[in-house]
Amino acid sequence: MSVVPKQPDAPMTRRGHLKLLDGFRLEIGDDGIHLADSAQRLLAYLAIQGPSPRTAVAGTLWGEVSEERALASLRTTVWRINQLVPGLVTGEHRQLALAAFVSADVTEFAHRVTDRPTDSGSGSQALPNLRIRELLPGWYEDWVVFERDRLRQLHLHALEAAATALCTGGEYAAALDAALAAVRGDPLRESxxxxxxxxxxAEGNLVEAHREYQRFRTLLVDELGVEPSGRLTTLVTERNGDRRRGAPAPTVPVPPVPVPLFDHLGGGEYNSVVQGQYGPEDPLPPADFGGGLPAPGLRLRGMQTPP
Known part of the structure; x- marks a missing residue:
C-alpha cells in the first residue's frame, strides 16, 4: 500500500476565535464554522486543558471504548477538523494543541480576571462583566463541570474584588452594582x-445594611437551616453600637422544670398548693406525714398503687 506524502498546509491568514461561554461557536474571520459533536468536544477540551497527550485526550473523550479504538477516533476527528480549517489542531511530540492563530474566550477571561490590577484606584476600568456567563451549558462531562465551577468562582471573586476597590475609591454606585452581581450569581454566598x-x-446607609443582612439571614435559615457567621453579624450590629439590631435573638437557656416528689391520685392538690408558695424554679419542700410514709391519697412518683 502506497503512502501519499502529506502536503504542507497552506498558512492560515485569518484569525480564529473559539467561544465556549454561553455555548459553542467557532469563528474563522467573519465566518462561523459548523462542526460535528466529536470535533466540538475535542476543540473545547484543548482550549480548556491546553496542550495534552494524545492518550489522555482519547481516554477522556472516548473513554467507553478500548484505547486502540479511542486513538483511531481521535485521529479521524483531527483529520476532519483540519480538512475544514487547515492546521487548526497541531500535533507534536505525541501531544495535541490548538493552533496559535485561534484564541479562546475561556482563556482570555481567566487571564483577564487573574491579572487584574490590585490597586484600589483602578476605578471602573477594572470592573469585570456583571453577567456571569456559563461554560458550555448542557454539557455534563466531568472535565466541563469542573471547569465551569472554576470559572464561576473566578468571576464571583473578581466581582467582589472590584466592589471592594470601587468602594475604597468612593465609586459607590459601581461598587454596589458589582456586589449585587455577585449576589445574583450565588444568593447564598456570604462574601x-x-x-x-x-x-x-461606607455610604452611611445603616438601614440598607440591616435590610440586606436580614434578607440574607432569612434565606440562609429557610434554605439551609443555618445562621450567618458571627463575623458578618458583628459587622452589622456593632457598626452603630447596637449589638441586638439586625442580629438574631440570643438563645437563653431555660432551666429544667422540677419534678415533684409526689403525685396526688385525686387531682394533685398537694403539688398545686405547695408550689403556690414557692417559685416555679424552687424544689418542693420535703413532706412530713409522720413515720416517713406518704399520706393517704399520695404516692411516690413511679410507685405502683396496690389494687
Missing part, C-alpha cells in the same frame, strides 16, 4: 452579601 453590606455602610 458577596458582605460586599453589599460594606458598600451600604
Amino acid at each position: 458577596a452579601r458582605r460586599a453589599v453590606i460594606l458598600v451600604h455602610l
Whole structure:
C-alpha cells in the first residue's frame, strides 16, 4: 500500500476565535464554522486543558471504548477538523494543541480576571462583566463541570474584588452594582452579601445594611437551616453600637422544670398548693406525714398503687 506524502498546509491568514461561554461557536474571520459533536468536544477540551497527550485526550473523550479504538477516533476527528480549517489542531511530540492563530474566550477571561490590577484606584476600568456567563451549558462531562465551577468562582471573586476597590475609591454606585452581581450569581454566598453590606455602610446607609443582612439571614435559615457567621453579624450590629439590631435573638437557656416528689391520685392538690408558695424554679419542700410514709391519697412518683 502506497503512502501519499502529506502536503504542507497552506498558512492560515485569518484569525480564529473559539467561544465556549454561553455555548459553542467557532469563528474563522467573519465566518462561523459548523462542526460535528466529536470535533466540538475535542476543540473545547484543548482550549480548556491546553496542550495534552494524545492518550489522555482519547481516554477522556472516548473513554467507553478500548484505547486502540479511542486513538483511531481521535485521529479521524483531527483529520476532519483540519480538512475544514487547515492546521487548526497541531500535533507534536505525541501531544495535541490548538493552533496559535485561534484564541479562546475561556482563556482570555481567566487571564483577564487573574491579572487584574490590585490597586484600589483602578476605578471602573477594572470592573469585570456583571453577567456571569456559563461554560458550555448542557454539557455534563466531568472535565466541563469542573471547569465551569472554576470559572464561576473566578468571576464571583473578581466581582467582589472590584466592589471592594470601587468602594475604597468612593465609586459607590459601581461598587454596589458589582456586589449585587455577585449576589445574583450565588444568593447564598456570604462574601458577596458582605460586599453589599460594606458598600451600604461606607455610604452611611445603616438601614440598607440591616435590610440586606436580614434578607440574607432569612434565606440562609429557610434554605439551609443555618445562621450567618458571627463575623458578618458583628459587622452589622456593632457598626452603630447596637449589638441586638439586625442580629438574631440570643438563645437563653431555660432551666429544667422540677419534678415533684409526689403525685396526688385525686387531682394533685398537694403539688398545686405547695408550689403556690414557692417559685416555679424552687424544689418542693420535703413532706412530713409522720413515720416517713406518704399520706393517704399520695404516692411516690413511679410507685405502683396496690389494687
